[in-house]
Amino acid sequence: MKQKVSALERGYSKILPAVFSAIALLIMILPLQSAVVSARSILTYIFIPQIRTSHKITQYAKDAFQSTRDLLETADNNLKLQEEVSRLLLENAQLESLLAENQRLNDALQLPKKNKWQGLWAKVAYREPSRRGTIIVDKGSQDGIALRSPVIAMQDGQVGLVGKVIEVSPKTSKVLLSSDEDFSVAAYLSQSNKEGLVLGNSKGTMLIKYITLGKDLTEGEKIYTSVSSAIFPDGVLIGYLGSASKQKIEDSFITAPIIPAVDSNSVNEVLIMPALNLPLGEQKK
């Protein structure tokens, strides 16, 4: 049991609260007096580092909490990705056998062989603010990039057309985006099997023109680059057919808007394919 010593017996009990109260009152009443200001400055030197330390420790604790959460999330994502990789490996094996079968059938029918898409990945180095229709990428003629090389990109898990190379310097290249009004490419509609010409426009959107009248077009229909294109390989996804209400008939042809598969204005990395289906090495020569 603790030894009790009453407040009165301890002696200071009346003086001490009075003294400390008086000091506190003085600080409150005379906040601008030199003595109070000096005392406050001294206390600032004592307390501010302490507050900073407290803040740092708090931040560290918060960061540690966040890092732990991120780590757990990463572990979870890693598991999911491993499952995804296993699934994709299986799918890839199946696709390889299908490709081989396709090759055999093509040989049997004596159809022209399709080249495998290949190219060089490049990063978007600069976007011209004055002309939103072009981007500069960090690969140039030194890397084997040639004029009129097709440019594609991957966004949200799908590959789509981005544009074509219009200027090449040793270390950089300028790409004309598919949404620019100077851009055009021959295309076909996947379901209705009709051909048309895809064009960019001044609004930065895309249209497909010169589709012959006849069979109804389906909204959302996929639009691919056509085999008749002189620059682009066959079968590159350009986008999807836009709303039926916005489709127009002009001079016996249908003009329709396109929802691009890849937003060419927001891609960060692009795949530059060899021009005219030539391997990059050969272009360099």
Added chain:
Amino acid sequence: MIKFLNICFIFVVATIAHWLAIELLGQYGIILGIMFAFTLVMASKLSEFGGYLFGFFSGLFLDFFGKNLFGANALVFTWIIFIFYIIDDKIDFRDSGPQIVITTALNMLFLILYGLVGKVFIGEFVWQGFVNFLIGSVLTGLLLPLIYLLIDKYLSWGPLKNNNETKRIF
């Protein structure tokens, strides 16, 4: 000297814990009286002079966070310690039950007195909200036994042990 450094260390720990509580619970409108709880525990452990000094500086530390009324927390802390010592003479503060009840009640009294000091000096009753008044006070009360236990363990640890069984140090 070691005892003085010890008390300084506890003060620093109190400020860090107080800041942490503000950062974590401030967004919910609850202000845990960590400094307040540390002050009461230290007042029960220290001599009367040490208790008032610890309380006064704890109050001044809290005053650094406010815009107005610099010194108000120091003043109210002094009054609360005065009341605490009167209660401490009558009730054994070493048990958890009294610790929770006394701390909750004193924290509520502290908030009211602080508001009144504001009314007198800046003409405005500085009220920190009913959520803080009720929940904040109860949480502070519930937290005190833990703080008491930690400080008790720390002060009774090896080289820091106070040989004077009458509990008063510094």
